[in-house]
Amino acid sequence: MKQHILLIEPDKVLAKTYKAALGRAGYLVDWQLNAQDAITSVDSKHPVLIVLDVQLSGHNGVEFLYELRSYPDWQAIPVLILSAVTEAELGLSPETKKKLHIVQCLYEPHTKLAELIAVVRSLTSDTHE
Amino acid sequence: MKTKQKQHDNYGVDVRLLRSMAEELRLPLLQIARQAELANMGTVDGQPNIRVIEATSEAAIRLVDSYLFSTQVLLGQQSLPLEPTSVTATMYDTSQYLHKLAKIYDCDIDVAVRGKCGLVMANAKGLQAALTSLAYAFIGSSMRSGKQRIVLTAMRQGQGIRAGVMTNASIEKTTLSKARMLYGKAHQPASSVTHKSGAGIYVADALFKSMESELQVVQQKSRSGLMATMLPSYQTALFN
Numbered sequence: 001m002k003q004h005i006l007l008i009e010p011d012k013v014l015a016k017t018y019k020a021a022l023g024r025a026g027y028l029v030d031w032q033l034n035a036q037d038a039i040t041s042v043d044s045k046h047p048v049l050i051v052l053d054v055q056l057s058g059h060n061g062v063e064f065l066y067e068l069r070s071y072p073d074w075q076a077i078p079v080l081i082l083s084a085v086t087e088a089e090l091g092l093s094p095e096t097k098k099k100l101h102i103v104q105c106l107y108e109p110h111t112k113l114a115e116l117i118a119v120v121r122s123l124t125s126d127t128h129e
Numbered sequence: 130m131k132t133k134q135k136q137h138d139n140y141g142v143d144v145r146l147l148r149s150m151a152e153e154l155r156l157p158l159l160q161i162a163r164q165a166e167l168a169n170m171g172t173v174d175g176q177p178n179i180r181v182i183e184a185t186s187e188a189a190i191r192l193v194d195s196y197l198f199s200t201q202v203l204l205g206q207q208s209l210p211l212e213p214t215s216v217t218a219t220m221y222d223t224s225q226y227l228h229k230l231a232k233i234y235d236c237d238i239d240v241a242v243r244g245k246c247g248l249v250m251a252n253a254k255g256l257q258a259a260l261t262s263l264a265y266a267f268i269g270s271s272m273r274s275g276k277q278r279i280v281l282t283a284m285r286q287g288q289g290i291r292a293g294v295m296t297n298a299s300i301e302k303t304t305l306s307k308a309r310m311l312y313g314k315a316h317q318p319a320s321s322v323t324h325k326s327g328a329g330i331y332v333a334d335a336l337f338k339s340m341e342s343e344l345q346v347v348q349q350k351s352r353s354g355l356m357a358t359m360l361p362s363y364q365t366a367l368f369n
Contacts, residue, residue, distance in 0.1 A: 013160040017167050024170065084155070109159055109190050113166045 003124055006047040007031045008038045008064070009082075010056050018051070018082075021113040022120060033057075035064035042074055048124050050079045051116075053108070054090065062092070065100045078123055081105040082116065144200050151200075155193045162186035184229035191226055192265050192329060195258035199335045202255070209252035209339045213362035216249050216256070216292045217242050220281040223260045227268065234269035236277040241295075243284040248362035249292070251340050256292075259336035263294045263344075263355060266329030286358055293356025295349065330355065 005027045009015040012033075019029040030045050032038040034056055041047070050068075054061030061081070068074050079102045081090070087105040103123060106116065165183035169175030201207035220240045231238040249256075260281060267279050283292040333355070334344045342357040 011156065011160070014156075014163060017160070017163045021163075021167055021170065084152075109155060109194055112187075113163060113170065 002026060002028045003049075004028045004030060004045045004047040005120065005124075006038060006041050006045065006050045008033075008035070008050065008052045008056065008061065010034075010053060017113070018116065021117060025117045025121070027120070027124075035059040035061070035067070038064060039067060042068065042077070047077060049120060050077055051082050051120070052079055053083045054081060054085055055083060062090075062100075065102070069100060076101065078103040080119065080123060082108050082111065084108045144204060148197060148200050151193050151197050155190060155197075158186050158190050158193065162190060180229070181233050184233055188227060188230040188265060188268075191261050192332070195262040195332050195336075196328065198254070198258050199262075199332045199339075202339045203335060209255040209336070211250045211252060211340060213248040214251040214253045214256055216246050216251070216283045216290060216359070219253065219256050219260060220283060220292070222257060223264055224281055226261060227264050230265075231268050231279065234277070236268055236279060238264065238268070238279045238281070240281045241283075243282070246283045246285060246290045246292075246361075249290045249359040250362050251342075251359050255336045255340050259333040259340075259357075260292070260294070262329040262336070263333040264329075266333075267294055267296050280352070280354075282354065282356065288360070289358040290361050291347075291356045291358045293344065293347070293354055295347070295352045295354030295356075297352055 005022060007015060007018055007022070007029050009018060009031065010033055015031045015033075019031050022029045030041050030047065032041050035058060038050075042050075052061050052064070056064065059067070061083070065079060068077070079100065081087075081102055081104070083090075083105075084107070086107055090105070092100075092102065104119060106119065162183055165179050165186065168179045169183070174180075198207070202209055217240070220242070224238050224240050228238050264279060264281060267277075269277070278297045280295045281293075282295045283290060285291075330344075337344050337357040340359070342359050344355045344357050347354050347356045
């Protein structure tokens with residue numbers, strides 16, 4: 001059975017590329033453009049991983065994470081940040097990262113699709129059926 | 130005094146404008162690079178023309194990123210604290226990033242470390258960005274026929290470690306001063322070394338300056354290049 005991944009990416013071209021690449025790697029990818037639609041998607045699709053760009057229109061990615069974690073059922077879904085904002089620029093403390101269950105940050109301009117797939121595989125391998 | 134302040138303010142506005150343009154440009158480059166990677170995914174060698182698109186766009190992303198990083202430093206939004214940094218490891222990373230682009234230009238890119246250079250006092254991210262920009266500026270720059278060779282070189286020099294990029298294309302002593310004129314005069318600043326704008330040299334120069342070092346033109350036998358001298362970390366005493 002294929003696993004669901006929620007991809008939150010504001011750029012449509014990149015989103016379609018990531019979706020196609022992860023799809024070929026055997027995942028069902030639900031792509032959302034903004035935080036509000038992403039919350040609805042989590043409720044209906046039950047993703048095993050969220051791939052998140054923090055630069056969103058409206059609510060930013062970190063605000064989305066605080067809202068997500070306010071629901072008891074969604075505390076444990078791991079989040080992979082894939083963004084042109086570096087981890088240093090994001091400025092989240094290790095405690096905050098742990099609290100928001102951010103398991104890894106990838107710098108988008110330097111992350112090739114092959115690396116993205118490898119990281120996603122490693123993060124979903126525990127639950128892979 | 131007021132004129133100087135006005136110049137400084139204008140500089141900030143100019144840099145912010147160029148930063149915005151660079152950020153805008155990085156997105157389509159990223160789209161092209163990832164689309165090309167996707168097109169060749171799952172194939173053994175991939176289509177040659179798609180490989181070229183992927184390599185050139187990936188290299189351009191690195192250059193744009195280095196430029197954005199250097200402007201953050203120049204505007205004081207980012208500091209480059211000096212720390213013990215492995216110049217050899219940085220050079221191997223740089224050659225790995227650029228070898229696909231070099232291959233397209235029929236250019237060999239190698240690393241040559243003479244002696245035990247150990248750790249230098251530099252900023253790892255800054256050194257990486259500077260060397261990548263410098264090597265990028267040299268790739269495909271040779272006006273001579275025949276194979277171009279680019280060597281990322283590090284060596285002991287007196288009390289310091291000299292690191293930079295050497296090539297078999299000739300570099301005139303005025304190259305650096307021309308590259309430094311890039312600010313405010315963005316036309317052929319380094320025409321003696323490259324038909325390109327030479328922006329990579331300018332970016333590298335700015336980053337080395339921020340790391341308390343400076344690029345210099347170096348001539349060695351039939352090769353010439355641009356190198357900067359950095360202080361060794363006291364941890365290198367282990368190698369002496």
